Amino acid sequence: MSADEKFASIVSRISSKRNIVVLAGAGISVSCGIPDFRSPGTGLYNTLNYQELGLVNPEDLFDIETFRDDPRPFFRFARNLYPGKIEPSPCHKFLAWLEKKKMLLRVYTQNVDGLEELAGVSKSRVVYAHGSLLHATCMKCGAKYTAQDISGDVMDGRVPMCQRSKARNKKLANKNTATKLPDKPAHNGTLRKRSFQQYSEVDETNTNENEGLCGGVVKPNITFFGEKLAGDVALFLQRDYAKADALIVMGTSLSVAPMAKVVEFLPRDLFRVLINRDIIRPPTSSKADNLSFDVCLLGNCGEENSNDVVQAIKHQITGCFDSDSVIDSPKKLDTFKDTSWLMNQPLDSLILFNGAITDTITDTNTFQKLVVYCDGCKCEIKGFIHCCKTCFDFDLCNDCFPSLSLTHAGGHHEFTVEKD
Numbered sequence: 001m002s003a004d005e006k007f008a009s010i011v012s013r014i015s016s017k018r019n020i021v022v023l024a025g026a027g028i029s030v031s032c033g034i035p036d037f038r039s040p041g042t043g044l045y046n047t048l049n050y051q052e053l054g055l056v057n058p059e060d061l062f063d064i065e066t067f068r069d070d071p072r073p074f075f076r077f078a079r080n081l082y083p084g085k086i087e088p089s090p091c092h093k094f095l096a097w098l099e100k101k102k103m104l105l106r107v108y109t110q111n112v113d114g115l116e117e118l119a120g121v122s123k124s125r126v127v128y129a130h131g132s133l134l135h136a137t138c139m140k141c142g143a144k145y146t147a148q149d150i151s152g153d154v155m156d157g158r159v160p161m162c163q164r165s166k167a168r169n170k171k172l173a174n175k176n177t178a179t180k181l182p183d184k185p186a187h188n189g190t191l192r193k194r195s196f197q198q199y200s201e202v203d204e205t206n207t208n209e210n211e212g213l214c215g216g217v218v219k220p221n222i223t224f225f226g227e228k229l230a231g232d233v234a235l236f237l238q239r240d241y242a243k244a245d246a247l248i249v250m251g252t253s254l255s256v257a258p259m260a261k262v263v264e265f266l267p268r269d270l271f272r273v274l275i276n277r278d279i280i281r282p283p284t285s286s287k288a289d290n291l292s293f294d295v296c297l298l299g300n301c302g303e304e305n306s307n308d309v310v311q312a313i314k315h316q317i318t319g320c321f322d323s324d325s326v327i328d329s330p331k332k333l334d335t336f337k338d339t340s341w342l343m344n345q346p347l348d349s350l351i352l353f354n355g356a357i358t359d360t361i362t363d364t365n366t367f368q369k370l371v372v373y374c375d376g377c378k379c380e381i382k383g384f385i386h387c388c389k390t391c392f393d394f395d396l397c398n399d400c401f402p403s404l405s406l407t408h409a410g411g412h413h414e415f416t417v418e419k420d
Helices: 003-015 026-032 058-062 064-069 072-078 090-100 115-119 147-155 166-175 202-210 231-240 259-265 309-318 329-333 401-411
Strands: 020-024 104-109 126-128 131-138 144-146 218-222 246-250 271-276 295-298 350-353 384-388 415-419
Touching (some): 003 309, 003 350, 020 090, 072 147, 090 104, 090 309, 231 259, 295 309
Parallel strands (some): 104 126
Antiparallel strands (some): 131 218, 384 415
16 A cells, blocks of 8 residues: 555544644744744744843743742743744644544643634534633733733733732632632742742832732743642643544644643553654553554644645545655655664554654653642642542542542542652
8 A cells, every 4th residue: 555545544544533632843833933932943932032131040040939039030021922922733724623523522722822713613523622822811900911911011022910909809809719810839840940039029010000000010820840730731632532533643742741641541442643753652651551652643743835844734534635745655664674663663554744853762751840730738849649540630648648539539539659
């Protein structure tokens, strides 16, 4: 079977699905001008002029403790990310197209740019795993804002301050206590030196205080490193577990926990498709030994041409496919003496497009260090972490485990123990 025949067979299988779950990463927004985090030479952490922003490390840009200490570096940079400045890529439009074809169940995006919705994906179909820049919340009173509300400050590189009246917010804060961030933990779970600036709200909020306004920092509703994922991620994953009939992983290195574990959380017999420039291996655990993708479509993703992977899928389904955009992968792969980059992925599962990277290995078992919060006491877990084997991202500390493990799911769920 030639590569284009095999591709046609794969797309036919994809087009038969009606409840596709998509796990999307930073790679689908790269063509929009938004860099991913970790690509060598081009990733944000490699290119960010963090010293000019007043940071000690590039990772501090999205660190919650650094933001608490001084939000100004983040907002000096945020103008490059905010909705309205950037247009959706063909990848985002592909997701909207899947919904239009009644093939999409849910998009779990690790991105915060909100481009999925701007491309036309229904709000109910998108779960922002790390939050979204489309909305923001006052850290002092819990007042809600939209991206448009604070766009003037953001575009000017200023820290947006809450403009709601104190009298109104006194009642509002009582209703929104849960939206406030947890107390600052003793450390952020890393050993690196962090940025500390002597930031004070006094100068920027003095006028607001005199006018009877709140004056708190308005924080985008995104999950910084050091914060727990929003509860709706686990809620929707558990809801979609039984209904999903395929999983498409696209534009991600699967290197950030816990979203990297979505691949192993969903049913083992699910049809799994990888759309990426290079091969990644799903994170392994006792639950997911030897887990691999059924199909790997490797190449450019999000480019405005027929050689793009998602464009080729659409063209194949609509009957406008140009077979010249696919490289004969079996013949090409036979020329490689070193196939360690395949990471045990079967050769016959690969289709190579222009832009495929076949000489790198992505270590998906090395995650960005995250602070883990207990779902019982809501405090940071240090030491042993008791993880529910059934629920996604449900963790307990040693103190809470004895009692809550008996009441969680009626005591019917098993737990594993991991070391922080």
